Amino acid sequence: MEIIEENQSGINIFKLNGRLDSNTSQGFEKKIFQAIDDGSKSMIIDFKDLEYISSAGLRVILKATKALKREEGKMMLCDMQDYVKEVFEIAGFDSFLRIVGTMDDAIQSF
Amino acid sequence: MAKNKVSFKLKSKLSELDTLCQHLERFGQSIGLSPKCIFEANLALDELFTNIITYGFNDKKEHTIEVTISHQNNKLIFNIEDDGIPFNPTKVDTPDLECTIEECKIGGLGIHLAKNLMDEVCYQRCKKKNILTLKKNIKEAEPAKKRMKG
Numbered sequence: 001m002e003i004i005e006e007n008q009s010g011i012n013i014f015k016l017n018g019r020l021d022s023n024t025s026q027g028f029e030k031k032i033f034q035a036i037d038d039g040s041k042s043m044i045i046d047f048k049d050l051e052y053i054s055s056a057g058l059r060v061i062l063k064a065t066k067a068l069k070r071e072e073g074k075m076m077l078c079d080m081q082d083y084v085k086e087v088f089e090i091a092g093f094d095s096f097l098r099i100v101g102t103m104d105d106a107i108q109s110f
Numbered sequence: 111m112a113k114n115k116v117s118f119k120l121k122s123k124l125s126e127l128d129t130l131c132q133h134l135e136r137f138g139q140s141i142g143l144s145p146k147c148i149f150e151a152n153l154a155l156d157e158l159f160t161n162i163i164t165y166g167f168n169d170k171k172e173h174t175i176e177v178t179i180s181h182q183n184n185k186l187i188f189n190i191e192d193d194g195i196p197f198n199p200t201k202v203d204t205p206d207l208e209c210t211i212e213e214c215k216i217g218g219l220g221i222h223l224a225k226n227l228m229d230e231v232c233y234q235r236c237k238k239k240n241i242l243t244l245k246k247n248i249k250e251a252e253p254a255k256k257r258m259k260g
């Protein structure tokens with residue numbers, strides 16, 4: 001899996017490309033927690049090029065969202081493919097994570 | 111003609127998730143499954159395989175997990191066999207899905223996903239092996255069937 005990190009007006013953006021499973025989730029966890037440790041309070045995860053996610057990926061997103069919330073920060077998720085979104089729905093995560101359609105919607109929410 | 115059955119062996123390491131995905135994609139494409147169906151089957155098998163290799167073995171030895179996938183009568187049938195400690199995923203409680211973010215726990219979520227994406231999940235312990243049989247109904251390529259009721 002490839003993770004591209006960008007910063008746009010103080011928002012940390014993570015663009016995920018490929019497959020987020022138990023084999024690749026550790027690398028993602030490291031990167032996202034590095035940003036939280038560095039003081040990031042605004043994050044967007046861009047799912048546009050993510051083909052696959054398993055519960056290992058959901059776990060990292062949940063953990064990071066909780067950590068950001070403790071710091072009074074905010075995380076937005078955007079541009080998910082239908083199958084990927086369905087995984088969040090089956091898990092019940094769509095009730096407390098903030099999932100929006102496009103990157104623009106995500107940026108405007110800050 | 112497309113073969114309607116494939117068997118393969120996976121080693122007990124996470125990098126084998128890629129091998130699992132490749133086999134599934136190849137088989138799925140050969141019988142004309144939709145990308146959504148391949149994705150769902152992949153996710154269910156991934157969760158159960160990850161569970162087996164994370165919790166199933168008490169030793170440091172490499173184990174083999176055998177997977178068979180077959181297609182018959184609009185059904186996909188998956189068989190997963192491992193020689194790990196006895197574990198019946200069908201007995202795992204469903205996590206509380208109505209919880210708030212603070213209460214949300216991740217335990218049991220993988221199995222919950224797998225059960226949700228399959229129509230049947232059966233477990234047997236036989237000859238010191240865990241045998242999981244999963245069934246998934248697949249729709250025909252064309253929306254030929256219309257619901258008669260409702």
